[in-house]
Amino acid sequence: MITVDEALDHLFSLVSPLETETVPLSEGMGRVLAADAVATRDQPPFSASAMDGYAVAEAQAAPGACFTVIGEAAAGHAFSGSVGARQAVRIFTGAPVPDGADRVIIQEDVTRDGDRITLGENLDNNKHIRPLGADFKVGDKLSAPRRLSASDIALLASMNIPNVTVTRQPDIALISTGDELVMPGETPGPDQIIASNTFGLKALLEAHGARARILPIARDTRASLEAAFALAEGADLVVTIGGASVGDHDLVGDVAADLGVERAFYKVKMRPGKPLMAGRFGEAAMVGLPGNPVSAMVCGHVFLLPMLRAMLGLGARRSSRLTARLAADIGPNGPREHYMRAIVKDGAITPLPSQDSALLTVLAEANALMIRPPDDPPREAGSQIPYLPL
Numbered sequence: 240m241i242t243v244d245e246a247l248d249h250l251f252s253l254v255s256p257l258e259t260e261t262v263p264l265s266e267g268m269g270r271v272l273a274a275d276a277v278a279t280r281d282q283p284p285f286s287a288s289a290m291d292g293y294a295v296a297e298a299q300a301a302p303g304a305c306f307t308v309i310g311e312a313a314a315g316h317a318f319s320g321s322v323g324a325r326q327a328v329r330i331f332t333g334a335p336v337p338d339g340a341d342r343v344i345i346q347e348d349v350t351r352d353g354d355r356i357t358l359g360e361n362l363d364n365n366k367h368i369r370p371l372g373a374d375f376k377v378g379d380k381l382s383a384p385r386r387l388s389a390s391d392i393a394l395l396a397s398m399n400i401p402n403v404t405v406t407r408q409p410d411i412a413l414i415s416t417g418d419e420l421v422m423p424g425e426t427p428g429p430d431q432i433i434a435s436n437t438f439g440l441k442a443l444l445e446a447h448g449a450r451a452r453i454l455p456i457a458r459d460t461r462a463s464l465e466a467a468f469a470l471a472e473g474a475d476l477v478v479t480i481g482g483a484s485v486g487d488h489d490l491v492g493d494v495a496a497d498l499g500v501e502r503a504f505y506k507v508k509m510r511p512g513k514p515l516m517a518g519r520f521g522e523a524a525m526v527g528l529p530g531n532p533v534s535a536m537v538c539g540h541v542f543l544l545p546m547l548r549a550m551l552g553l554g555a556r557r558s559s560r561l562t563a564r565l566a567a568d569i570g571p572n573g574p575r576e577h578y579m580r581a582i583v584k585d586g587a588i589t590p591l592p593s594q595d596s597a598l599l600t601v602l603a604e605a606n607a608l609m610i611r612p613p614d615d616p617p618r619e620a621g622s623q624i625p626y627l628p629l
């Protein structure tokens with residue numbers, strides 16, 4: 240058995256960053272920026288009023304001072320003249336500040352009578368002006384690689400970038416295997432259950448930038464498994480679930496080998512997730528996950544998401560870990576790295592009482608996978624423990 244980090248190194252050797260494509264900015268959310276986006280304009284492109292009020296020369300803005308209003312500047316409508324001594328321009332938020340003015344007095348601090356204004360006695364000290372280029376200047380950039388957030392999309396729009404160069408989304412084919420499985424919505428026989436793993440994995444992978452396809456369930460026969468692999472044609476990554484262990488009906492490894500999968504490894508020193516296999520399948524990578532529902536999802540977090548990030552050009556790194564203080568004493572760990580379903584609350588982490596890898600209710604209740612290294616000694620409450628957030 241190899242360690243989790245060794246398995247990850249093998250998995251990274253099976254994938255590489257995918258090619259790029261250009262998409263409209265409105266479809267860029269969650270995509271990975273593959274080329275720096277460079278501003279070709281300053282924002283704001285002029286010094287702009289930050290408030291509604293009157294633009295005047297700072298030097299004359301004393302309490303009680305009087306000015307003559309000579310015109311108006313609104314957003315989208317600049318005042319073309321310039322502001323001289325004892326003159327003011329009525330101005331609104333977002334309007335260019337006219338020449339000669341370098342301060343905006345908010346209208347709450349002004350009394351107006353016809354064309355005359357008088358400043359109040361308690362002026363604030365703020366100029367209420369946003370300088371040219373205060374947000375960004377020509378040449379400023381949003382650097383790649385970067386997964387685009389909603390805030391990034393707003394920034395790119397403001398930079399006048401209507402299309403973005405992003406990494407193509409990996410196509411991931413998901414194959415459930417087993418005679419006991421039917422799809423959600425079907426009527427299971429008395430000895431059958433519902434295929435949950437492909438659905439959970441599709442949700443996980445798509446939330447992180449992949450396109451995942453759930454293929455028809457492969458039955459525990461060579462022919463059915465071969466048919467499922469054929470349907471996976473064109474995928475960047477083929478993921479099978481179940482049939483990975485040592486039972487008489489666990490055929491995935493044999494069929495994959497017959498189809499030319501060069502196996503990179505089999506079995507990882509982790510819990511859950513031990514019977515994991517991986518290899519190269521033509522142009523694609525192939526990963527065989529264990530069937531137990533929690534094992535499959537844990538392997539999704541620990542292995543598939545890092546592979547996905549590597550394919551998206553975000554680098555070949557394991558998932559980032561956080562740490563929390565242990566809420567209560569725990570006993571020693573066994574020989575496999577244990578990913579325990581746990582709850583982190585107010586900075587303290589508590590493993591859930593049942594760690595059976597078949598219990599999706601426990602996984603759904605958990606918000607963290609608490610990580611215990613192989614042969615970790617007992618830990619006392621208060622120790623810092625690493626975890627993967629779920």
Ligand SMILES: Nc1nc2c(c(=O)[nH]1)N[C@H]1C(S)=C(S)[C@@H](COP(=O)(O)OP(=O)(O)OC[C@H]3O[C@@H](n4cnc5c(N)ncnc54)[C@H](O)[C@@H]3O)O[C@H]1N2
Nearest residue numbers: 415434435436437481482483484489513529530531532534
């Ligand atoms: N003698 C041994 N038996 C087992 C070992 C072992 O080392 N020696 N390892 C155990 C561990 S650990 C795991 S994990 C499982 C993995 O087995 P498989 O990958 O072969 O998975 P299956 O036997 O096909 O299924 C296990 C379990 O999960 C259910 N399952 C499968 N696919 C799905 C799906 N898509 N959605 C929902 N549930 C699924 C399946 O019905 C079984 O209940 O092996 C242990 N055995």
Ligand code: MOO
Nearest residue numbers: 511512513534596
């Ligand atoms: O490794 Mo199995 O995945 O412990 O349940």
